[in-house]
Amino acid sequence: MGFPVPAVPSDGERERVAELLQQACGEGRLTLEEFSVRVGEVWAAESDAELARVTASLAPTPLVGTSHTVEKVITVFSNTKRRGRWRLRSGRLGTYTVFGSTNIDLRDLATGADVIEITGSCVFGELKILVPEGVEVDVTGLRAFSNQETRLAPVPRLPGTPEIRVRVTTWFSNVEVLSKPAARKA
Template sequence: MSSPAPMPPSDHERDRAAEILQRACGEGRLTLEQYSARVGAVYAAESAQEIERATADLAPAPIVGSAQTVDSVTTVFSETKRRGRWRLRSPRLWLRCFFGKTDLDLREMITDQGVIEIAGLCLFGQVNVIVPEGVEVDLTGPVVFSQHNLHLAPVPRLPGTPEVRVDLVTWFGQVNVSSKPYSIAY
């Protein structure tokens, strides 16, 4: 006689695990990329053990140390790169790029916001924004003698991830928004 097949997790179990992950992300214990990967694993889980693996290492205390808090980025005749672990102070990041290049990698950004806005001006410059796959992005703003390029992987949106709105006035410049796959293993 074989043992019965395990029951798949209930919607309640999935939602409870997603809330734990969202809280951990808001408290700085998970980056946006880690949160996105884990919440995707929770909703794709076929057993309770898979859900437990996605939340098992979350300690009740936040990560020791601090992530740099940012609310604006200004680049003038130079290059700015924002990568790794950093915290968004508010739902809006002000960006100004004049005759330079700005790279923003949002994959390890810490936030608990449902919508993230990147707003500002790119004049004779280049702005590159990288988001984790499965995050919804909206690219808008006037484009004068410039380019706006949006290259997102054709994957479903991960539940619980924030929407990213990039609204940049671009004169004689280029704005590129792309998604890259997850590189974190848990």
């Protein structure tokens, strides 16, 4: 007499749970970073019970701080930081920096978009974009007398995470795209 073997979730079940997580992210109940971590757990789940635990603690309603929608970040002779919980409904963000510094942290972003497009320009300035590990990032754009550095962790892309496309024209500027692991929450 042996112990019962737990049922292994099918790909269809995993995709259904990943879609639920993506919807929760779009509603502001999960940040992009939380979504990335949980969707990784979906594909690593070895039993139906493990799969069920991924969605068990979802907040029933959006958390405070997710109602402010950002579509443009404009920085002129100053410093702008966009971090914490915020919403990007359309999947598009315009960034315009002139003689300044713009820091955009996408780890606590709430969006249901499959593709996040960041476009704009940076003239005599700095643009720094922070993304969670496991997302695909494509950086393009005209660079003149500028530095561009992309430092992403060597981890596989997590299925279901959005692709991030950065298309910024730079003149005498510095553009950095970095990934950081999920912050440990108590």
